[in-house]
Amino acid sequence: MTQIVLLGSGFAALTAVRELRRRKVQAQITVISPRDELHYLPSSIWIPAGLRTPKGLRLPLAGFFARHDVRHLKARVTGLATASRTVETDAGPVTADHILIATGGRFLKKLPGIENAIIPCEGLAPAEALAARFDALREGTIAIGMATNPAEPGAMRGGPMFEYAFILDTLLRRQGRRDAVRIVFFSPAERPGARLGEKAVDGILAEFARRGIETHLGHKMTRIDPGRVVTEGGEIAADLILFQPGMTGPDWLAASDLPLSPGGMVKADAMCRVEGAPGIWVAGDAGSYPGPDWMPKQAHQADLQAAAAAANIASELAGQAPTKRFTPELVCIMDTLDSGMLVFRRGKLNLVLPRMKPLHWLKRAFERHYLRTYR
Ligand SMILES: Cc1cc2nc3c(=O)[nH]c(=O)nc-3n(C[C@H](O)[C@H](O)[C@H](O)COP(=O)(O)OP(=O)(O)OC[C@H]3O[C@@H](n4cnc5c(N)ncnc54)[C@H](O)[C@@H]3O)c2cc1C
Secondary structure, eight states: OOEEEEEOOSHHHHHHHHHHHHTTOOSEEEEEESOSEEEOGGGGGGTTTTSSOTGGGEEEOHHHHHHTTEEEEEOOEEEEETTTTEEEETTOOEEOSEEEEOOOOEEOOOSTTGGGSBOGGGOHHHHHHHHHHHHHOOSEEEEEEEOOBTTBTTOOOOHHHHHHHHHHHHHHHHTTOGGGEEEEEEESSSSTTGGGOHHHHHHHHHHHHHHTOEEEESOOEEEEETTEEEETTEEEEOSEEEEEOOEEOOGGGGGBOOOBOTTSSEEBOTTOBBTTOTTEEEOGGGEEOSSOTTOOOOHHHHHHHHHHHHHHHHHHHTTOOOOOOOOOEEEEEEEOSSOEEEEEEETTEEEEEEEEHHHHHHHHHHHHHHHTTTO
16 A cells, blocks of 8 residues: 655644545555644744643544544654665554655754844743743733844744734733833844835834834844843843754754755755655745745645645656645734734735724634634
C-alpha cells in the first residue's frame, strides 16, 4: 500500500489529512509528531484575559485520527534523507512514497539576553507565564516588540504582538491599572507590520497613539538585559518584556539534505514541491515559497499550502502531473479584546476594515467554526 507520511500535527499537517481523505486517496497515512494534540495558538492571546485557558486550547486528536484512518506515531523527527525518502525519528526510521514536511517554524534566539524576554508565541506555556507576570504587575512598564530574520525578512509573525499590545491595554483599563503601567512598543522597523499594507500600518500607529501606547521604532536591537531592552537608539527600562524574534526553519533540518532558503526554511515551489526532491513536499511555516513579499507565516496560509500539496500528491498517485498552486493570501483579524481590525490581501487587493466591535466576535466565531472539525 502507498505510504504517505506527514511530519507534524499542526495546521498544515491536519489540513493535508482532511484534503487527502476528501480526495479519496487510498493510502496508509502516518502522522509523526511528539503529541496527538492540536494546540490552537491563535487564541492564546486571550489567556491573560481569562477568556481562554491553556487546557481549553489543547485539542486531543485521537478521534480525528480515527475518523480519517490515520496512524499517529508519537515521535520527534530528527532528520531526513531525500533520495531514499527516509525520515529519521527518535523512534526509528520511517520510509514513505510521499512525505509532507509540516513541522512549523522556530524563533531565532541569537539576540544576546533573549532569555530575559517572554516569547509568548512559542506555545501555551509562555502565554500562561505572561499571564501570571501581567497579573502580578501593579506598576511599571511593559515593553512589547518584534523583529524579523535579517536573512529572510518575510520570516516573521507580527500580528500577535500588536494584539498583545492592544489586549493588555484594554485589560489594564478594565482593571483600573492603566495609569500605573506604561506600554512601549519597539521594533527595528520604522513602520512595523509593513506586510499588512500601508493603510493597516497607519491604522496600527493611530491605534497606538489613541491608547497612549508609546513607540520606540527604527532602531536595531542590541540586547535584552534583565529589566531593559537595549537598542542602537536608546534603552527601554521594563518590568515585563515580550519579544517576538524573527523565524527560521525547524532545528532537525540541519540533519537533512533538504535545500534551504537564506533564512533556513525548506525551499519549495508554488506547488509545495521541495526543490530537487521528488515525493517530498512542504506546507506551512517550515517552508520558503515563491510569492509576494507580504506572504504571511500564518495558519490560514499554511492551510492553503497544505491543501495544494495534498491535491498534488493525489494527482501524482493517480498518475497525473501536479498542477495545483497555492494562493498567497493574508487574512488577519487583529484583536483588541473589545474590537478588532481586519486586514485582507490577495493579489493587488489590500482591504483594511477599521477597528470595530463585531470583528472581535467574528474572530471568536471563526475559532468555534474552525475547531469543530477537531473536537
Ligand atoms: C499567538 C499566536 C497568534 C496567531 N494568530 C494567528 C491568526 O490569527 N491567524 C493565522 O492564520 N495564524 C495565526 N498564527 C500563526 C499560526 O499559528 C502559524 O502560522 C501556524 O501554526 C503554522 O502552522 P504549521 O502547520 O506550519 O506549524 P505548526 O502549527 O507550528 O505545527 C507544527 C507541528 O509540528 C510538530 N513538530 C515540531 N517539531 C517537530 C519534530 N521535530 N518532529 C515532529 N513534529 C514536530 C509540532 O508539535 C506541531 O504539531 C498565530 C500564532 C500565534 C503563536
